[in-house]
Amino acid sequence: MSAAKGAPDLVLKATAITRRFGGLVAVNKVDFEIPRGMIAAIIGPNGAGKTTFFNVVAGIYAPTEGHIEINGKRLISPPTGASREPALLLVPLIPFIGLALYFLLVVGGLAGFYEGVLSVVLALLGFVSVLLLTIVRPLWYVRFIKRFGITRPARPNDMVEAGLARTFQNIRLYKSMTVLENILVGAHVHLRSGFLGTIFQTRRTRDEEASVERESRELLAFVGLAGTENEIATSLPYGKQRLLEIARALAGKPQLLLLDEPAAGMNPKETAEMTALIRRIRDEKNITILLIEHDMRVVMGISDRITVLDHGEKIAEGQPAEIRSNPKVIEAYLGRGAASGH
Amino acid sequence: MSTLTARFAPLRARSNAYFAQHRSLGVLVAVITIGVALPLISRIPPFGDLQSMNAWVNAFTIAGIYALLAVGLNVVIGFAGLLDLGYAAFFALGGYTYAIVASPFFDIHLPFWPMLIVGALIGAMFGIFLGAPTLRLRGDYLAIVTLGFGEIVPIVLLNADPFTGGTNGLGGVDKPVIPGILEFTLINPWPFYVLMMVMIALVMTVVFRLQDSRIGRAWDAVREDELAAESSGVNTVISKLQAFAVGAAIAGFVGVFNAAKLTIVAPDQFKFVVSISAVAAVVLGGMGNPVGVAVGAFVIYLVQSIFLKQLNTLVDNFNIPVLQEIDFLEFQYVLYGIVLVLMMLKRPQGIFPAKRRIRIFKDTVGGAK
Numbered sequence: 193m194s195a196a197k198g199a200p201d202l203v204l205k206a207t208a209i210t211r212r213f214g215g216l217v218a219v220n221k222v223d224f225e226i227p228r229g230m231i232a233a234i235i236g237p238n239g240a241g242k243t244t245f246f247n248v249v250a251g252i253y254a255p256t257e258g259h260i261e262i263n264g265k266r267l268i269s270p271p272t273g274a275s276r277e278p279a280l281l282l283v284p285l286i287p288f289i290g291l292a293l294y295f296l297l298v299v300g301g302l303a304g305f306y307e308g309v310l311s312v313v314l315a316l317l318g319f320v321s322v323l324l325l326t327i328v329r330p331l332w333y334v335r336f337i338k339r340f341g342i343t344r345p346a347r348p349n350d351m352v353e354a355g356l357a358r359t360f361q362n363i364r365l366y367k368s369m370t371v372l373e374n375i376l377v378g379a380h381v382h383l384r385s386g387f388l389g390t391i392f393q394t395r396r397t398r399d400e401e402a403s404v405e406r407e408s409r410e411l412l413a414f415v416g417l418a419g420t421e422n423e424i425a426t427s428l429p430y431g432k433q434r435l436l437e438i439a440r441a442l443a444g445k446p447q448l449l450l451l452d453e454p455a456a457g458m459n460p461k462e463t464a465e466m467t468a469l470i471r472r473i474r475d476e477k478n479i480t481i482l483l484i485e486h487d488m489r490v491v492m493g494i495s496d497r498i499t500v501l502d503h504g505e506k507i508a509e510g511q512p513a514e515i516r517s518n519p520k521v522i523e524a525y526l527g528r529g530a531a532s533g534h
Numbered sequence: 535m536s537t538l539t540a541r542f543a544p545l546r547a548r549s550n551a552y553f554a555q556h557r558s559l560g561v562l563v564a565v566i567t568i569g570v571a572l573p574l575i576s577r578i579p580p581f582g583d584l585q586s587m588n589a590w591v592n593a594f595t596i597a598g599i600y601a602l603l604a605v606g607l608n609v610v611i612g613f614a615g616l617l618d619l620g621y622a623a624f625f626a627l628g629g630y631t632y633a634i635v636a637s638p639f640f641d642i643h644l645p646f647w648p649m650l651i652v653g654a655l656i657g658a659m660f661g662i663f664l665g666a667p668t669l670r671l672r673g674d675y676l677a678i679v680t681l682g683f684g685e686i687v688p689i690v691l692l693n694a695d696p697f698t699g700g701t702n703g704l705g706g707v708d709k710p711v712i713p714g715i716l717e718f719t720l721i722n723p724w725p726f727y728v729l730m731m732v733m734i735a736l737v738m739t740v741v742f743r744l745q746d747s748r749i750g751r752a753w754d755a756v757r758e759d760e761l762a763a764e765s766s767g768v769n770t771v772i773s774k775l776q777a778f779a780v781g782a783a784i785a786g787f788v789g790v791f792n793a794a795k796l797t798i799v800a801p802d803q804f805k806f807v808v809s810i811s812a813v814a815a816v817v818l819g820g821m822g823n824p825v826g827v828a829v830g831a832f833v834i835y836l837v838q839s840i841f842l843k844q845l846n847t848l849v850d851n852f853n854i855p856v857l858q859e860i861d862f863l864e865f866q867y868v869l870y871g872i873v874l875v876l877m878m879l880k881r882p883q884g885i886f887p888a889k890r891r892i893r894i895f896k897d898t899v900g901g902a903k
Binding site: 299397 | 659687696697743749751754762763765767769770776892
């Protein structure tokens, strides 16, 4: 944690993030950086744009302007509405194109509608091309799109691949799945076994499953949920569901963990345990943490740095002691109605 | 009696635990047991009187087709949570794929066995084609669009006369042949029955393996909470397309068998009612449970094709003019309606609700990292 202080090794760098909903500017030109190993917090009154900013970083909303870098990798570009994947326009036509290709090339070729050898060649070509387009599609298509510099706004799963994981304000576990399965889903991005490997249960697939299962059990032990593996996720008490959500996020082996009100609805004892856990995640797993929290005891006690948002703008940033005495922050919290015009 | 069950309880627990670890073996044992036991039904008095053994075996084979359709649809509806009302389209495409390359229509006669795989691939392809435009849709909207595609395909098949023979369809489709050993015939239902059982074992194994893999877990996650799934790193677009593809591949696979068994494919075999019967089977059996939906399909098919038919002959014997005019076979639609409504009201999770798999930790790879 201290090693990161010298070099500007940024886990997250958000530049001039703006997000509008119609006429409402929820987040306005917010610059935000987190050095590796820091526990950073975002606070602000209700409606300050904290959650919107969070969702932009997590890829749920595309920013209207601005872009985001995670581990130095630029994501979310271009902004919404700029250049779209041209292929998207064709999407509604895909079934018809597919049917036409199939009949004209594959069936037509087989039926001998064309001259001699051409018929067979067309049939094979049609079959192979359609097969490539569909079953092998993702890889080829992605490469093709990248070569022409056409990108789409990053989505949450792209963010996870880049090294980010998150929890939700209102717990969103996979309700009917077991505790262990919830965590296994969290590890999804690190698993590679595909259709063939799964269907034939190759050694690689089996090894991968066994090792991910072992890691998941270790994670459960790490957050203190050992022994609940086969219980249905929602049968756990509330506080443990929060822990499970964190464990699920950790399964993605993130470098940056976003926690949306991790201590919401917890009693003082649970809150203290949660605070300790967040510290352990940073210290033992070396994961940078960004959290939104309303409980000021948690925020002041745990954060290395606090950022205050109000009306979608960043009004202050600094260490807990500075924030506590910052007049702008006090105004935002206490004089909300009167000070809205600043 | 109770002491007897008590004595076998530990044995049952042990066998359950064993088959939980070795599911594919479990599928094999179950399919062989059921495959041998089913024809014996025709030796039991009330059933045996209804029709001959061969007719029963034939009925079971066709019921197997419906069971596999339900198992395939269950991947889409039960696993990934995407309501697909146009499932018969893939069944049709599989059947036509085989009929085109193995009938006198074009005078091409490709062998049956590789076409099973090709039919599955074509099915998967169209699953992706038809799935791609619907990815942004959910619930009712998805149902309506898939319903539309389910109607488009038979209409295309009806109108693409030069390829599909139009209304008449393609007749005289080749039956499977094992060169030098066995030729499948219409008179002898047994080879088809055995082949069907093998197909059920194969499909069940594949489905179970997929369900327990990262792919299956991603489907579960997408069904439970799409936003959370994306935030866990699941690419929901790919995951949904995979579900459509697997479901459609199974339908294409069965479609090839169906074409070879009936020796004819025609557009009106693939009407909306086929899709609905598969949905009814999935709802009856229990969404998400492959065994449950297969049993559901079996029950629905047997009730409609055997007991409704028997009802016809039975009522004819009463000599009541009004009743004689009723064709109880038409009541299959009423049957689907009753099944769907009753299940939704009384037991929405189905007769055999899906259960989560219990994982017993066994560190099989030792030191692998």
